[in-house]
Amino acid sequence: MNQEQLLQLVAKHASPPRALSASNNSLLPGTGFCAVCxxxxxxxxxxxxxxDQDQKGEYGGELADQVITLSYAVKGHSQKAQFYSDLFRYKDxxxxxxxxxxxxxxVALTRMAHSACFVSEGEFSWVTGVPSTRGRxxxxxxxxxxxxxxxxxxxTRFVGNPAVPRDRVLTPDAFEISHRISGRVLVVEDTWVTGSNAQSLAIQLKRAGASHVTIVTLARLLDYRDRETAAYINGGGIDHDWGLQPCPVIQRDCTSL
Ligand SMILES: [Zn+2]
Ligand SMILES: [Zn+2]
Incomplete structure (x- = not known):
């Protein structure tokens, strides 16, 4: 499939993250979006x-160095509801x-458009996905x-107790890395709600020797019942099609770089 055909599969369904749909680059902290997620x-x-709590907590110095969000998916809102359900149905x-x-x-489109952006601060030594807590x-x-x-x-393996809720606390010991590592590691996660699993894995990767951890999240799950989320969506935040620019890595247009 070529780029145009791939885009047709995604563009109408997914939503670009943050104000990435607007042609501004005022995406620094303090502009209405969490600088991490x-x-x-x-x-x-x-x-x-x-x-903020995670950063102030006992693992604050070991969290991922960078979190890249590829899209938003919204719970409790009819618009683009298909994509929200995709994120669960893909692993049914x-x-x-x-x-x-x-x-x-x-992901293929992200690779095509932004592979150089991902490694602009250094090549990755390893890539991994957040392992299934159900061993799948x-x-x-x-x-x-x-x-x-x-x-x-x-x-990497999940070795924790799947029955214990882990969304409220970080549980690095619930993840096991097969051997000592070094260099930069890229972690792929499907959805981010609290980021607990991805950040817990990031901590464990640092302990196994990673010098730098980047998390790529396919979708930041938002809840329409949340007031700031509702304000963003009601203001047209997710009305745009998902696309290749601005760049999710550097958060501005990267075609001229
Ligand atoms: Zn956040
Ligand atoms: Zn880019």
Whole structure:
């Protein structure tokens, strides 16, 4: 498939993150979006409550160095509801191939348009996906390989108790890295709600020797019941089609770089 055909699979369904649809580059902290996870927040803050708590907590110095958000998906809102359900249906017991193809297309397009942007501060030594807490083989392995085909895939395992809720606290010990590593690591995660699993894995990667961890999230899940999210959406925030520019890595147009 060529770029145009891939775009047709994704553009109408997914939403670009933050104000990336607007032609501004005022995406610095304090502009109404969490500097870590891109959740709409009051402009008086730099980070959402949860990201702020994580940074002030006991693992604050070991969190991911960079979080790249490829899109928004919104819970509780009819607009682009298909994409929100894709993010669950792609990993159902009987996964939706349409949903899987949409996510694969999003990652393939990101690779085509932004591979140089991803490595502008250094090449990655490893790529990995956040392992399934239910021990399943997930599409994240394939997505990781599509995004970074020339980088070795790092095996990681979930060794925690899947019955224990982990969304409120970071639990790095719930993840196991197969061996000592070094260099920069790219972590691929499907959805970000609190970021607990991805950040817990990032901490464990640092402890295993990673010098730098970047997390790529396919979709930041937003909840329309949240006041700042509702204000962003009601103001037309997700009315735009998902596209290749501005760049999700550098957060402005990267075609002239
Ligand atoms: Zn946040
Ligand atoms: Zn780019």
């Amino acid at each position: 891109a959740r709409p927040i009051l402009a008086t803050y730099c980070q959402c409550y949860r990201c 017991d009987q996964p939706s191939r349409v949903a899987q193809n949409r996510l694969l297309a999003m 083989k997930t599409l994240l392995v394939e997505l990781s390989r599509v995004l970074m085909p020339d980088v070795d895939f790092l095996e």
